[in-house]
Amino acid sequence: MARTAEEVLAQAVQELAPDTAANRLVPRIAAGTAPREAVSAFALEQHHVIRGDRRSFAHLAARSADRPAVAGFFTHLAGGETVALDRLGALTAACGLDDAAVRAYEPQAGCQAYPAYVASLALGAEPADVVVALTANFAAWAGYCATLSRGLRTHYGFDDAACGFFDFFAGPDPEGEALALAAVRAGLADGTFSERLARRHGRLLQEYELMFWDSLDGVSTAGWPW
Structure with a gap:
């Protein structure tokens, strides 16, 4: 029996959901125990992530x-990245970082592996598979x-503008x-969609995203190279 798009997406979301205990940093920010430097690093890295994903x-x-x-799905995502980049400015400012700091910042490999993989998918993967991932x-x-x-509102004093991102x-x-x-x-109808590859892409995206958070979590233990 042929699967519907609704079934494909719902199953992918369920099966590719990350382990709730794997991300160490987000719960620490939620509890107010992570250093503010980790939030600043997040904002600085996102300036690179968002621009890279928008191009992809x-x-x-x-x-x-x-x-x-x-095409409509990816055009929508590209437009969303433009909105996100605009909102990122208020978060960066709330972290006490100006434009010079953003320009001078050197991104970390572990944080940029995710957009690098998205760029790889943009170059060679079947687009319908990427939609699911x-x-x-x-x-x-x-x-x-x-x-x-x-967490940022409750424990770090960030206002609505700073949390807009x-x-x-x-x-x-x-x-x-x-x-x-x-x-x-469309991918199911024209036979271009591969559920096996879509899940592979999705699994790797989740692993690269965890690498992003793990790299940021290092701020609290080793400091950050500003």
């Missing part, structure tokens, strides 16, 4: 130009962002959900 999503949209249902990853990311938003990703995205379903339907 734009490239995936261009590769899918002959498949509007697929990203959807599963975004489900976990949204939960992290919701937790961070609450996290609120954006934590909030519902019905348009994105509809576009993801349309893209997967």
Whole structure:
């Protein structure tokens, strides 16, 4: 019996959900026990992550130009990264960092492995497979962002503007959900979708994201190379 796009996405989100105990930093920020330097490092690294992902999503949209249902999903994501980058400025400022600090910062390999892999997918993976992998990853990311938003308000004194970056990703995205379903339907219909590869991509995305958080968690034990 053929599987529907709804079933494919729901199963991917469920099966690729990360171990709740694997991410050490987010619970520490939620409890107010992580150093502020970890939040600053997050903001600085995200300046590179967001720009890299936006380029990758734009490239995936261009590769899918002959498949509007697929291209629409990635165009939506690229637009979202532009919004996120705009909101990131308030978070960076709340961390006491100015434009010069952002420009001078040298990103860490462990934090940039995720966008590097997304760029690799943008170059060579089947776009419909990437839709499923990203959807599963975004489900976990949204939960992290919701937790961070609450923790930063409660324990670090961040205001609504400073938390706007996290609120954006934590909030519902019905348009994105509809576009993801349309893209997967297109991949199922034309036979280009591979569930095996989609899950491989999704597993690696989750592992690279955990590498991002683990690298940030090192701020509390080894300091950060500003």
